[in-house]
Structure formats: structure tokens, C-alpha cells
Amino acid sequence: MTDQDREQQELLQKEAQFWDLQEDKIDSLYARPHDWRFIPKLAEIIIRPRVNTLLRLLKTHKDRIKSLVDIGCGNGWLCHATAKRGIYSIGIDLSEKKIATAKRMAREQGIEHMCEFVAGDVMQWRPKEKVDLLTSHGSLHHFPAFAVALDHMVQNHMKPDGFMLFVEPNHEGMAPAVAQFLLKCAKNKWLKPHFDLDFYLEVTGQPALEVPPPAAHAAANEMNVRNESPAGKEFFGEHLDLDLFFRTHFEVIERHFYHYFSSHGTNAFYVFMKSRVLRFLWRLALPCMVWRDTRLLRDPKYQQYAEDGLWFMRRKLPTAP
Numbered sequence: 001m002t003d004q005d006r007e008q009q010e011l012l013q014k015e016a017q018f019w020d021l022q023e024d025k026i027d028s029l030y031a032r033p034h035d036w037r038f039i040p041k042l043a044e045i046i047i048r049p050r051v052n053t054l055l056r057l058l059k060t061h062k063d064r065i066k067s068l069v070d071i072g073c074g075n076g077w078l079c080h081a082t083a084k085r086g087i088y089s090i091g092i093d094l095s096e097k098k099i100a101t102a103k104r105m106a107r108e109q110g111i112e113h114m115c116e117f118v119a120g121d122v123m124q125w126r127p128k129e130k131v132d133l134l135t136s137h138g139s140l141h142h143f144p145a146f147a148v149a150l151d152h153m154v155q156n157h158m159k160p161d162g163f164m165l166f167v168e169p170n171h172e173g174m175a176p177a178v179a180q181f182l183l184k185c186a187k188n189k190w191l192k193p194h195f196d197l198d199f200y201l202e203v204t205g206q207p208a209l210e211v212p213p214p215a216a217h218a219a220a221n222e223m224n225v226r227n228e229s230p231a232g233k234e235f236f237g238e239h240l241d242l243d244l245f246f247r248t249h250f251e252v253i254e255r256h257f258y259h260y261f262s263s264h265g266t267n268a269f270y271v272f273m274k275s276r277v278l279r280f281l282w283r284l285a286l287p288c289m290v291w292r293d294t295r296l297l298r299d300p301k302y303q304q305y306a307e308d309g310l311w312f313m314r315r316k317l318p319t320a321p
């Protein structure tokens with residue numbers, strides 16, 4: 001085994017440990033959220049547009065999509081949703097704990113016969129038969145050798161005329177305009193009392209707010225499940241322009257961008273807001289904000305700052321000589 005292989009194996013072990021730890025802590029994360037993803041009622045509102053798109057795409061292509069592999073399936077929510085719609089769904093994930101949860105949830109929902117879950121490294125695994133659709137919801141960016149990994153999965157897991165449906169982070173951090181707006185709010189004499197800036201910095205270390213987190217804190221956070229995972233950390237910076245990557249390598253049938261202001265704004269205002277009244281008002285206003293984001297993000301000048309992107313793709317057809 002080469003040094004590189006050993007390093008790779010260690011990274012995978014850390015990655016699996018990280019996601020096992022997250023699964024262990026999932027209840028306490030919900031109990032003290034700092035992030036909209038851990039507040040189910042808000043998460044539902046914020047991700048509704050992308051779930052609607054996912055379901056519409058699956059419905060439109062239902063004659064062509066009968067089976068799928070979900071890369072890094074986590075607790076299996078996507079497989080559960082697709083299995084219920086008659087698609088045989090295979091989820092694979094490094095975290096044994098997440099796979100145990102996925103299996104339990106499938107049993108609870110009576111859909112075990114329509115899905116299967118495998119604990120392990122997707123790169124070391126082969127399906128019995130290639131599938132019609134490859135999906136990843138927030139998992140591809142946890143593969144450090146992303147391009148190699150994706151090529152491997154497309155070659156080995158997907159039928160030649162299959163589809164890919166990926167939802168991945170599109171931009172790290174917030175758009176400068178959003179960061180400036182939040183900073184202004186945090187300094188505003190009326191809003192300041194409601195904005196827990198210290199906590200905000202503690203959990204996010206947002207350099208955009210001009211106060212860097214103390215170095216000691218960053219080091220202590222190494223295995224903090226609120227952080228980016230060990231392998232995910234390697235991804236950001238190097239491969240961030242996923243949109244360009246996908247458009248270069250595949251035929252993009254549809255692409256959509258999500259969250260310009262709604263998700264960062266929610267973290268800044270809702271979670272860190274001390275006033276219950278303001279939190280309540282934010283919740284009421286959120287559907288409008290999501291709607292506004294969705295409209296804004298049709299414009300390419302905002303797309304580069306969208307927090308998440310969705311790409312529905314297939315292989316490029318060979319061009320005639």
C-alpha cells in the first residue's frame with residue numbers, strides 16, 4: 001500500500017467517523033439549532049422548491065427511470081421518497097449508523113421491498129445491475145478526488161443512457177451583498193439587541209462579519225459535526241465551480257439554483273434572534289423570501305452566489321466526426 005493509499009484510507013475513516021458522530025448527535029442538533037437545516041419547520045419551507053423540482057423531474061421521466069443509486073444517502077430520505085414512487089432505490093453511505101437509520105425508516109414506512117441500503121465506500125462497491133439514475137444530495141462534494149470519483153460512478157453504476165440528478169453546494173459562504181446587509185443589521189441600533197452576533201461568530205466563524213474566529217476555537221472544532229466534514233474541507237476552493245464542471249462534462253438538461261438570501265438570512269436572523277416575536281415574523285415572511293430567491297436566481301449574475309444548485313444531466317452524445 002502506497003503512502004497515498006494510506007492517507008486516502010485514513011481520510012475515509014475520519015469521514016465515516018464524522019457522519020457516525022452526526023447521526024449520534026442528531027437529536028441534540030435539533031434541540032439547539034444554529035442552522036436552518038436542523039429546524040425541521042424552516043427546512044421544509046426552504047427546501048420546498050428543490051423537492052418540488054426533484055419530484056417533477058422524476059415524474060416527467062418516470063418511463064425511463066425505474067432504478068437509482070443514491071451516493072452518500074445519509075439517513076436514506078431520498079431513497080424512501082423515490083421508493084414510494086415506484087423507483088427501486090439503492091442508497092450507499094460510509095456511515096454505518098446512518099445506514100442503520102435508513103433501514104429502520106424503510107421498515108417503518110413499509111417500503112423495504114423497494115429499497116436497499118449498503119454501508120461502505122461507494123468507490124469500492126458495484127451494483128448487481130447498472131441503474132437508470134445516479135443521485136447525490138449534498139454528497140459529491142465530500143469526495144476529495146471528485147472528478148475521478150464521479151467518472152468512476154458514471155462508468156460503473158449508471159446505464160449508458162442513464163440520468164444524473166445532483167444537488168450540491170454551489171458557493172461557499174454568502175454573496176458579498178448579503179454579508180454586507182447582515183453586517184449592517186448586526187450593527188443597527190434597533191436590530192442589534194435582537195442579533196446574537198457573538199454566537200453567530202462562534203458557530204460560523206463568518207469572516208464576512210469582519211471578526212475572525214479565535215484560532216484556538218477553530219482547532220477545537222475539528223470534529224464539530226456542525227462543520228464541513230474532513231473530506232468536504234478538501235473540496236472547497238479547488239472544485240467550487242461545479243456548474244462549469246457539469247456543463248463541460250455532461251449534457252445539462254435542467255439546472256436550478258437555490259438560496260440567495262433565505263438560508264443565510266434565516267441563520268443570521270431566526271436562529272440568532274433573541275426575540276420570539278421577530279423569530280415568529282421571520283417565519284411568516286420566509287415563504288416570500290424563498291419565492292423571491294427563486295426568481296432572483298434565474299439571473300446569472302446572482303447564480304454564482306446561490307448556496308445550492310440542482311443539475312439534471314446525462315452523458316454527452318458523441319459528436320459526429
Ligand SMILES: C[S@@+](CC[C@H](N)C(=O)[O-])C[C@H]1O[C@@H](n2cnc3c(N)ncnc32)[C@H](O)[C@@H]1O
Pocket residue numbers: 015016019071072073074075092093094095098120121122123136137138139142143231
Ligand atoms: C452531507 S451528507 C448528505 C447525506 C444525504 N444525501 C442527505 O441529503 O441528507 C454526505 C454523506 O456522504 C457520505 N459519504 C461521503 N463519502 C462517501 C463515500 N466515499 N462513500 C459513501 N458515502 C460517502 C457521508 O457518509 C455522508 O452521509
